[in-house]
Amino acid sequence: MKHPSRGFLSVAGVVLLAGASVAAYVAVRSATVRHEIVTLATSVARVAGLHPPPAPDGTIAVAAVPHPLAPGLVMQDDGRFAQWPAAQTAAPLGQVLASGSGFIAMPAQPQSRDAGLRSDEMERASLTLPAGGDTVAPTVTAADFGTAHQAIALYRKGSVAPGDEFAKTIADPLLRTAVEWVALRFAPREAGLIRLKAFTAVHADWPTLPWLKRRIEEISISNLRDPVGVEAWFGSAEPQTLVGRLALARAEIAQGEMIDGVARVRHIWRQEDFSTTEETDILKEFGPLLGSADHKYRADRLLYKEQVGPALRAAALAGPEIKLLAQARASVIGQGAVAAMNAALAAVPKPLADDPGLIFSRIQKARRAGNSQEAVELMDRADTDPQRLISGDDWWVERRLLARKLLDMGDPRGAYRLCAGHTAASDATVIEAEFHAGWIALRFLNEPATAATHFAKAAALAETPISRARVAYWQGRAAESAGNTVGAASFYNEAAAQPISFYGQLAGSRLGRDTIALRQPVSIATGDERNEAIRVVEQLYMIGERDIALPLALEIARTNTSDAQVAALAAILSRAADARGTLLVGKYATQRGLALDETAFPIFGIPGYQPLQNSADRAVVYAIARQESEFDPRSTSAAGAKGLMQLINATARITANKLGVSYDDARLVNDAAFNAQIGAAHLGQLLAEQRGSYILTFAAYNAGSGRVKEWIDAYGDPRKPGVDPVDWIERIPFTETRNYVQRVFENLQVYRHRFNETDKLLVDADLGQRKGT
Template structure:
């Protein structure tokens, strides 16, 4: 039951734009006035309530889709410019304390024949029958439908479409979602067809290639235009930094043999070593010459935990022992030999400049593992030195985690709150998501408290992001017992019957092709700038009962700071439960399902966990037998209610096993009871009043499980509000469940 860590959502306010920009762009005006309730004035001691009146959106009745279309329309392949029914002037989120616009975008369904034709064409493209699919698409009179089908063709049959057709669609529809996906498809076709230099240069005018193949095509074009220096720089950069396979590697070597030098091969070797492509690294090492092969063999031996790893390290010449690949391999080898102090010293002796930005994630993973092991050994100072040694140009997410670890160790293990404050302040300055801001401000508050300084302002800043874990902890620290989840009250707003990509998403749902719609929704959720449009997008899967689609939109919106809390925590994802006698509260079931499967009832993990609650078949069988429910393996993915019932009963068993502790229950649901017992032995029992449960969670050595516990705890608080209509925050009480006083 392993789950992917996801970022928390937040309670950042945004201005409410009732889709005025959309109306302006399509030449219509509301049939009824838009009404928005006055903002509530926030009480001085805490954030305001989050309810606000916002407009619902309804489309006027339509007798058919063709009436609004131009007299002359192009068939698939001609890529007509149909932007007029999608364009909307962007609107800034702004700031508001009350909530978000919530247009329902209630568009009347198209005639059944149109939907059947759309579905038929989608199915044909997915099956690979281009001629039949194109014919079916050409027979549909609705222009947005045809444009949507051309996108479906690009997604599923790009190789058959050819470059010209893909390029025409991109040029005619620059605002259509998934631009990167389409550009990648175009670049692949560009290379396969060996397009002329003029065509290549025109395609890449004002934009850089996204793929290795695209870089080959552009470099060829540059050489034909006697721009050899530009071509060489492009080829060398791609060869050094891009992680592509052996086939593309051969293309580079065949096309540009004179442009690649030993230093380029050496740099590529390092890239592939850090990507753990051992065969590829050894292949390139042979081209680098010298002792590069010995270095690559040593790094690969350590990475594979080979029996000859120590010998391979010894065979690396002394002059190469300052190479980043060797330094990394040696530190990793020492850690795997459980020589954690030596590994820590090796890492702290590594110059920061040895860490390339594109290899920083691997370096940080090694540092984090070693730092945590050093804490277990009581080597707090060395642990801090290891954690604080990452370079400033590391990727933002990596840098944030490194700064947190350094600050947390300084605060909780070295009793140096002022040192910790600097690290947490660096996180706050660079924060770009509500979850990161809440994390930084919460720990700045803890550091201020430890230093005897005022902490309330930091907690208040974190508390603004109330649907995040650290925001909830901050509210508990302030003794705020409420958890506002922004809800929307809808008025009236009329929209015409064509709103471009939003309409395309709706049509896919009407055509029972929600899996095709989800990439469009995900891209729109990360690019739309108007809260009303985001809400309109979210209502499409909501109206169709698709909790997964709703979560895709809601999570993206709240992570970007838009106040669409309800959509980020769907209440349609778990069927009405017939709970067993010992089952846990319903909000915990939702909290687990949101994290485990993202409400996908059919998902099967690589480990074999199944369905909504990601139950392993053996666990499901045992739980079914104990609860007197007939076991049916197929129903774990076919019947979400069955899966949820068994999952809730299993959670109830775990709560009983851990004497009421939610922290231990959630951790064991993800990592297993054996690991949790090891952590209790190592870090103490969070059920003891002598143990800070927040610190205990931070000490969980598995990054996935640590994130999992935090996400489920935050989900639980929000789902209590969503499912019970009460806004009481109980995270402090949940941490104390099962505590022995």
């Protein structure tokens, strides 16, 4: 049965297997690594000086990111939410429950009074949104809430039938809906197709509908053995799960549609990630359909992602020469002994000497060894065909690192050439590449017209507020440099329309604006005007099921387009004193242009504490905590940074001892007030060390004071005339730190306003910037 409207890709060189039989149905497996992720931002900073510093070559283990900015937190197939970044974060969204249900378990929030808000702060927090967002109707009884809690406890364990016995006695219909949602989320297979389909039919406006439909697909396909039935089930639609894609490929092959079926298998093998079990099963069933080119492509793609184990397994299937190539690349990834790397590279057969992946690894090796000229020469040799490069975004990272090195070496023309010749693939990476080319052309080559061309290309792709403000600001700088004051003002106005972004604030200052104005929703939905899913979130918070409520709330915030509805959602989380949830809801809303600026900057979440001598002020502490932990008091990073301010034990202990404060490592996560107190004191010490410079203090908090000294030596002192502080920030070689400083700066401007310290826009003063530079 042919379905041309599916539009599946054609494939060259399809292997037709005469009389090929289709293997037995592959056991249904959860697609645990199908990351339908759009990352939201760069890595929450690992505090250096507090954390181990970034690698010497400036590379940071972060996911592919658009300047902290892509819409994110997409619900994955295993029920988890992917958060920015996919790599290590200082504040992970949660841990998967031991039951294997795949639901996010949010860190428990401290319930004690000293870990909560001061009453005056809570009162102010309650005033951050228009009045509204009624609480649950009084018709919901305490008995219903207690019964719901018992049902949910059973559903968490996958015990659907016993949970149903409690759920069916709940009188309130909305609460029954909430409990049914929990059953489907924790145990979709046990709950069954009838309930899944019924829920999607009745609650078609829920933001989690795509997740539910994927579960329906997996379960439905697992019950189908007839190839005709499988194809009929999909019709003209493309499968949304690995189970579905494999089943459709199997059906197409069984029906004699070899071109479509084999192409689908090859695409899956090349482009998707699997568990080891899934990989083994796919090879067992479909291995004869896969050729050396497929295995090499998979190996190459995985090596760019530095997933060495599965890459080497794929390379071995491609043949001994490709295995040697992959082993050479793996040796460079591992950064072991130089002699071992050289031997592995020398072992690669000569016909593969110009393989793009091998050249990429040679570039990395040369750059890391400080042989920049060799790396540039290799880059010039490299193929630019996207099909051969496989990962244009990874190639851009190498170009960026080399370009910045050439800037440091006094070769801006060479740096520009590397950036302008980028092969970036994703929109976010293209924006970054075009920005770099434009910035170098403007600030180092004094070519505003050339710069404007690159900035325009970036502007055409920019969607998030931070990205749009950054590009528009620099378009303004280019126009201003070219003598076009009218055009410059227009671009600055465009940037200033994003008042909670660093470059939006700079643009406002450039226009002579001396105040910051935050956007608020005109109205807030109340009572039954609120979407059903929002009212379910409210009920889940009321019965203490925060870890279930928050992921649902975030999916609403990520998808709902109504200011009034998302404002109602934010009011629920604010009333529940969920600072982290309120922050995240606000982030997703503002990323999509909704007028909830204040929601994105909650003024609760840090408990009251007694400031120690010369501590940083409250706005600075909030600005840092928002970026470091997103107000998760129990957050612990892979590097050992802990709590609200992401302190490591050694730094916290030294700070406490200097000030005569009793210290206990456990308090960093068990006592949020203590964490904030020590973090504020450490910030104060850094401010004194950096002679009041916020730029240098924030950079030191993230990358360490030693790195900051290196950058002052290399790029000048931003505290002194003649050094443009904005350029200085952009010259920070570590992407994570560069982003971190900008984010904390914008946070600081907003928090001063939120705490009623001042409505003045002080970004220029904070930068030490002089007008006109």
